[in-house]
Amino acid sequence: MQIKLIEPRGFCFGVRRAISLVEEALEKNLEKKVYVLHSIVHNEKVIEDLELKGAIFIEDLKEAKEGNVLIISAHGISPKLRNEIQNKDFKIIDATCPLVEKVHKEAIKFSKLGYEILLIGHPGHREVLGIMGEAPMHLISSVDDIENLALNIRDKANSKIACLSQTTFSVEKARKIFQAIKEKYSNLVTMADKDICHATQVRQDALRKACDWADLVLVVGSENSNNTRELLNLALDLGIESYLISSKKNLDKNIFLKKEKVAITAGASTPEYVVEEVVGEIEKLNFQRI
Numbered sequence: 001m002q003i004k005l006i007e008p009r010g011f012c013f014g015v016r017r018a019i020s021l022v023e024e025a026l027e028k029n030l031e032k033k034v035y036v037l038h039s040i041v042h043n044e045k046v047i048e049d050l051e052l053k054g055a056i057f058i059e060d061l062k063e064a065k066e067g068n069v070l071i072i073s074a075h076g077i078s079p080k081l082r083n084e085i086q087n088k089d090f091k092i093i094d095a096t097c098p099l100v101e102k103v104h105k106e107a108i109k110f111s112k113l114g115y116e117i118l119l120i121g122h123p124g125h126r127e128v129l130g131i132m133g134e135a136p137m138h139l140i141s142s143v144d145d146i147e148n149l150a151l152n153i154r155d156k157a158n159s160k161i162a163c164l165s166q167t168t169f170s171v172e173k174a175r176k177i178f179q180a181i182k183e184k185y186s187n188l189v190t191m192a193d194k195d196i197c198h199a200t201q202v203r204q205d206a207l208r209k210a211c212d213w214a215d216l217v218l219v220v221g222s223e224n225s226n227n228t229r230e231l232l233n234l235a236l237d238l239g240i241e242s243y244l245i246s247s248k249k250n251l252d253k254n255i256f257l258k259k260e261k262v263a264i265t266a267g268a269s270t271p272e273y274v275v276e277e278v279v280g281e282i283e284k285l286n287f288q289r290i
């Protein structure tokens with residue numbers, strides 16, 4: 001009975017950067033409070049660990065006392081909220097992932113050029129809320145949403161439509177949505193695939209390969225992490241029994257019955273020690289790493 005740890009998995013560059021910025025702010029501002037607006041990354045263990053070091057996580061700007069440090073999370077914020085923060089007395093540290101920032105800039109650029117903007121993403125996700133604040137745009141989460149699109153298009157052949165994407169969306173699903181948009185509207189600006197960040201793409205590719213081998217897939221990460229859920233859905237769509245495991249505590253031993261090949265991956269915000277703890281529990285059931 002074997003365990004395969006899929007490579008690459010876990011922390012991406014944007015997550016590492018965001019966590020280091022919080023740690024650095026805590027070290028350098030001992031006399032101040034260090035607030036983080038929204039979860040710095042979507043993982044409860046990361047939040048717990050940073051809280052123990054002194055970070056204060058808030059959901060509303062009103063919870064923060066001026067004169068202190070305020071950190072913007074890796075998912076970014078809308079320009080309206082940024083403006084609100086800048087008009088207050090905070091030492092601002094921006095941990096927005098540069099790849100999310102890139103999508104914000106694209107939204108601004110295409111809006112100025114007069115394009116209709118479509119954003120492939122999940123409603124309510126922090127990153128999506130931030131990008132949607134940059135310009136008027138239509139959010140699409142599935143091929144079905146294209147049917148109901150009400151675009152301002154007078155001349156279909158010369159229409160100007162830009163298609164952007166949430167950085168952690170499923171590569172496969174974004175491609176299908178993009179194809180469907182292209183079929184309905186000509187003259188699209190091709191972009192969806194390039195907005196999905198490299199870390200998301202390579203983690204999804206590696207999992208797809210591992211699904212040829214595995215009879216059980218575990219994705220270690222948090223329920224509220226989009227890239228983690230996309231990994232889970234990918235394995236499920238490929239027909240493999242799969243589970244999202246947030247920590248060793250919610251590992252149900254019954255799922256290993258009659259299983260011989262367990263592939264394990266982790267969301268981009270999952271610390272490696274959480275993966276190791278999960279693997280440690282599975283090893284107790286006589287599975288061995290290969």
Ligand code: F3S
Pocket residue numbers: 012013014015074097098099100167168197198199200227268
């Ligand atoms: Fe950035 Fe992609 Fe990670 S957008 S935070 S590198 S998952």
